[in-house]
Amino acid sequence: MIAKATIEHLDEIIKIENSSFDKPWSLIHFKSDLDKDKISRNWVYLEDNQIIAYVFGWLIENEYHLNNIAVRKDFRGKNIASKLFDFVIADLINLNAETVMLEVSANNLPARKLYESKGFIPVGARKDYYTKGDDAVLYILELKNIGVNK
Template sequence: MITKLSIANIEEIIKIEESSFDNPWTRNQFTDSCKKFNKYLNFVYNDTSKVIGYLISEIILDEVHLYKIVVSKNNQNNKVGSKLLKFMIEECKKLNKIRVCLEVDSQNSNAIKLYKQFGFLTVGTRNKYYGNNDAILMDLGL
């Protein structure tokens, strides 16, 4: 089941975040994004009573910037990420947003495949944005 991210979910999310990234978001970053609920579209995927995935995105005028989509390691490649992204895109359409934008590490082939399946197109790159790796900028028109 997909629900809005609440402060009560943050402990669980931090565990997934810290086991997924070398430079994880801090508790404050998650808490801030939760408090600014008018600006952020944040969702969690609950498997029975446990959070196994989450998505963080920010509304900037008529666009939505996707900052994070993360599924816990044991639950990857099981369509959880696809369901979160689909849900978020539907919410963006309901809000009459015109575009979803993101940047992704050029070496993150799983995430790039997911974005391409949803129709995201490459619109640019940022050299060495993630250490030695470039960032790929992708957009989805809604």
């Protein structure tokens, strides 16, 4: 089941975050995103009441900026990010959003494959964005191009 992320979910989210990233978001970062209730749209994927995955992003005008996504390590490779993505995309189409943007480390091949499988196109790079030698690739998805938009 997919549900809106709330403050009660943050303990479990933080555990997944810390085991997923070299530079994880802090609790304060997650809380401050949840507080931005006018722009932020954040979701958790639950199985047996446990958090398996989450996605955090901001919808500003017609553009969703996907800021964070992770799946619990022992649930990776089971299509969960793919299902979460399909849910987010359907939600955004309902809201008449037009584009989804995100940045990902050029070295993060699983995530890049995931985005490309969803139709994201690389549109630029940001050199040394994360640390020296770790560039970001900027991806964009035009929702009108994915065949389910009106």
